[in-house]
Amino acid sequence: NCEVLTTLTPDTGRILSKLHTVQPKGKITFGTGIRVAHLALKHRQGKNHKMRIIAFVGSPVHDSDKDLVKLAKRLKKEKVNVDIINFGEEEANTEKLTAFITALNGKDGSGSHLVTGPPGPRLALAGEGGAMLGLGASDFEFGVDPSADPELALALRVSMEEQRQRQEEEARRAAAASAAEAGIAAAGGDESDEALLKMTMG
Numbered sequence: 001n002c003e004v005l006t007t008l009t010p011d012t013g014r015i016l017s018k019l020h021t022v023q024p025k026g027k028i029t030f031g032t033g034i035r036v037a038h039l040a041l042k043h044r045q046g047k048n049h050k051m052r053i054i055a056f057v058g059s060p061v062h063d064s065d066k067d068l069v070k071l072a073k074r075l076k077k078e079k080v081n082v083d084i085i086n087f088g089e090e091e092a093n094t095e096k097l098t099a100f101i102t103a104l105n106g107k108d109g110s111g112s113h114l115v116t117g118p119p120g121p122r123l124a125l126a127g128e129g130g131a132m133l134g135l136g137a138s139d140f141e142f143g144v145d146p147s148a149d150p151e152l153a154l155a156l157r158v159s160m161e162e163q164r165q166r167q168e169e170e171a172r173r174a175a176a177a178s179a180a181e182a183g184i185a186a187a188g189g190d191e192s193d194e195a196l197l198k199m200t201m202g
Contacts, residue, residue: 002029002036008044028059031071038080051080060092065099072103087117 005018034053041051061068075082082104086093094116101114 002033004036004040008040024058028057028061029063030055030057030061031063031067034071034075034082038075038078041080051078053080053082055082055084057084057086057093057097058088060089061096063096065096068096068100069103072100076104076106076109081111083113083115085115085117088119090116090118 005021006014009015034055037053037055038051041053044051072082082101084097084101086097094114097114097116101112104112
């Protein structure tokens, strides 16, 4: 069953709290889920904003190739982009989802992406300081074409720059702390040497 957990909102906290309530259950109905998401996007407040659906797929997709291509053509006509993160079901889904994205992008388009992650512990590690997954096989920084989605590309670039600055600042603090400790130890060593020298001389 597909259900809408929250109406469209700019409140990130509300979205995250609803995401935490999601429990894996039932069978995946990919096509229905995309249609429900598209319907929700039609009721957005800012009609000038581009429509984008991000789908996380972790089970075999049972929709037929024909139905998926038909859905993709309809979404393309409505100017909806779809990014799919397919994990754990590489063999079962890659062909179907690739056909869906290809039909959605058309000959010239590149606004929709498919990322397929193989099953295993690598996905969990990628979220814990491991390598970040790109958004498809492209030569663009972070896997996003800046001309197609400049806001996303800028947000990713700013986020990476802030992370780099945080890491540099932490490294500077650690270096300063270890230098200060070394200085105290050296000063303490000099004092004890002087005291020993005075004792032997006196």
